[in-house]
Amino acid sequence: MNHRPARLVLPLLAVALAGFALSFVDAALLREHHAVRIDTSHALAKRLGLTDIALFTEARYTRHPSQADLHAPFQDHPLALEHFPTGSLIAPPRHEYLDRTTARAD
Amino acid sequence: MNIWIEQQRALIDFTLASLARRKARNLGLLAVYALLVFVLASVALFSHALRHEATRILADAPELILQRMVAGRHDLIPPGYLEKIGRIRGVQKMEGRLWGYYYDPVIKANYTFMVPTAGGVERGTIVIGTALERVRGLALETGISFRAYSGKLYSFVVADILPRDSELVSADLVLMHEDDFRAFFEFPAGHYTDIALSVANPQEVRNIAAKLAAALPDSRPILREEMLRTYASIFAWREGIILAILSGALLAFAILAWDKAAGLSAEEKREIGILKAIGWETGDVIRMKIWEGVLISLSAFLIGYVAAYLHVFRAGGVLFEPVLKGWAVLYPRFQLTPEIDGLAVATLFFFTVVPYTAAVLVPIWRAATTDPDAVMRS
Numbered sequence: 001m002n003h004r005p006a007r008l009v010l011p012l013l014a015v016a017l018a019g020f021a022l023s024f025v026d027a028a029l030l031r032e033h034h035a036v037r038i039d040t041s042h043a044l045a046k047r048l049g050l051t052d053i054a055l056f057t058e059a060r061y062t063r064h065p066s067q068a069d070l071h072a073p074f075q076d077h078p079l080a081l082e083h084f085p086t087g088s089l090i091a092p093p094r095h096e097y098l099d100r101t102t103a104r105a106d
Numbered sequence: 107m108n109i110w111i112e113q114q115r116a117l118i119d120f121t122l123a124s125l126a127r128r129k130a131r132n133l134g135l136l137a138v139y140a141l142l143v144f145v146l147a148s149v150a151l152f153s154h155a156l157r158h159e160a161t162r163i164l165a166d167a168p169e170l171i172l173q174r175m176v177a178g179r180h181d182l183i184p185p186g187y188l189e190k191i192g193r194i195r196g197v198q199k200m201e202g203r204l205w206g207y208y209y210d211p212v213i214k215a216n217y218t219f220m221v222p223t224a225g226g227v228e229r230g231t232i233v234i235g236t237a238l239e240r241v242r243g244l245a246l247e248t249g250i251s252f253r254a255y256s257g258k259l260y261s262f263v264v265a266d267i268l269p270r271d272s273e274l275v276s277a278d279l280v281l282m283h284e285d286d287f288r289a290f291f292e293f294p295a296g297h298y299t300d301i302a303l304s305v306a307n308p309q310e311v312r313n314i315a316a317k318l319a320a321a322l323p324d325s326r327p328i329l330r331e332e333m334l335r336t337y338a339s340i341f342a343w344r345e346g347i348i349l350a351i352l353s354g355a356l357l358a359f360a361i362l363a364w365d366k367a368a369g370l371s372a373e374e375k376r377e378i379g380i381l382k383a384i385g386w387e388t389g390d391v392i393r394m395k396i397w398e399g400v401l402i403s404l405s406a407f408l409i410g411y412v413a414a415y416l417h418v419f420r421a422g423g424v425l426f427e428p429v430l431k432g433w434a435v436l437y438p439r440f441q442l443t444p445e446i447d448g449l450a451v452a453t454l455f456f457f458t459v460v461p462y463t464a465a466v467l468v469p470i471w472r473a474a475t476t477d478p479d480a481v482m483r484s
Contacts, residue, residue, distance in 0.1 A: 005122035006115050009401070016408035023415040027444035030419060034443040037271040038162055044272040046166040048222055049203060049302050051333050053160050054235070054277040057216050058434035060207050063278070064218075066333035067171065067300075069179060085432035090340050 062086040114397075117390070121397045124377065135362070136406055142359050143410025143458055144417070146352065150450045151418045152426060153340065158445040160337035163275055164330075168302035169311055171203075171328040172318060185296035190321060191303065196314045198306040202298030204287050208252060208280070213241055215435035219291075221284045223302070229283045231265035237277035237436040239267050254290045262286070277438035363462055370469045378470070382478035391474040392467065399463030407458045411451070419444045 044050070052064040061068035062084055125132045172191070174181045183202060191200055204221040217238065227233055234244060244250060244264050251261045268276040287293065303318075305311050315327035370378075378391055417425060422441055431437045 004119050006118040009122055013405060019412040020408050023412060027446055030444050038443060040269050040271040041163045041275050045163050045275050049168045050275050051167050051171060053274050054438055055430060056432060056434060057278045057436045058432045066336040
């Protein structure tokens with residue numbers, strides 16, 4: 001065993017600290033590099049009027065969670081259980097509750 | 107100052123030598139600790155970057171989408187709705203949108219068929235997303251046939267492929283001409299899937315939505331802010347699977363760390379007793395243990411965080427892919443833009459380094475302040 005283990009460990013810790021600092025520099029460089037990609041996606045979403053990202057294509061309410069019915073997993077029939085894995089990753093959409101007036105009492 | 111630094115170096119040397127005596131145990135702890143930080147940091151970095159990316163990409167999504175509901179389910183917009191909406195003051199522009207889903211039994215995948223409102227796709231041709239191009243092995247000018255829900259077979263020629271850079275929004279898209287879309291789905295003339303609206307005064311969107319809901323009681327307006335909010339809550343900490351996995355892992359680690367840090371082994375107690383007997387002060391023993399806590403927790407934090415950064419932003423979050431993919435066949439290939447939430451990193455740092463270091467101190471304080479003879483005999 002080295003008599004001064006700090007000579008070995010402290011430089012290693014310094015390398016890890018440098019890696020931590022470098023991650024922020026790398027992030028800044030990648031942001032610049034990715035700007036074109038985001039602009040392309042943004043332009044396409046604007047041109048086509050897209051409302052959702054295509055991350056979960058397995059079911060219709062996971063492909064367009066923002067457009068899904070209020071109780072999306074249960075839309076197939078009243079007792080249907082959510083059977084798509086994505087259902088455990090995303091919460092049901094938080095919709096606005098707009099005041100609606102009705103002609104007669106509900 | 108130099109003396110102080112030398113003193114700390116000597117303490118670190120002694121701490122490291124002491125840790126090396128229980129090498130397997132401490133390296134195991136460091137590995138588990140770093141792994142936990144890696145998982146937590148990966149989830150935090152990935153979800154924050156994805157939320158940020160979705161918000162930026164969808165910043166100009168339609169201001170308001172109007173759906174029609176029948177028996178609680180999304181139904182087609184019948185003719186006449188556009189005229190009724192046109193009479194509502196404040197509505198600047200409205201467009202009937204045509205889109206729907208198609209299940210392709212060949213590769214068992216769902217596609218999103220869509221008609222661009224601005225046109226641009228010739229009859230008999232389609233424009234496809236890159237994931238679809240990859241999975242079905244398509245190329246420009248190649249033909250593809252889809253069997254419609256009516257049973258008829260329709261053939262299309264791939265006229266263009268959407269930019270690879272836009273895969274996160276266009277992976278499964280199939281753009282086609284309105285006539286093709288209506289014929290393929292036997293969509294009744296004058297009907298639309300939903301209506302996209304833009305409002306003259308953005309401050310008035312909620313009022314317009316309320317007016318629409320009143321004028322068309324069977325409709326459901328969806329505001330852009332709702333769409334963005336859907337993605338703001340994606341992979342939030344409380345979400346099922348993440349919470350289930352992480353709470354178990356966190357609890358297990360908390361027990362492990364507490365056991366390691368708070369309970370002193372007989373060997374450690376004897377070590378403290380000997381140190382005090384040979385003249386170490388209580389302060390020195392505590393400083394040595396602070397170094398032990400800091401060295402382990404700081405190393406675990408740095409290793410875990412840097413590995414998480416590389417995993418999410420340089421390796422495309424490969425470990426998350428099977429989870430995110432679920433049962434989907436089409437999955438977009440994308441590189442997230444690193445948007446790091448400084449507060450989340452600081453919180454992670456605080457909760458990984460401080461509690462462990464503090465937990466190390468409590469039993470040491472008790473052992474270091476008692477008589478060396480009693481400590482060695484206990």
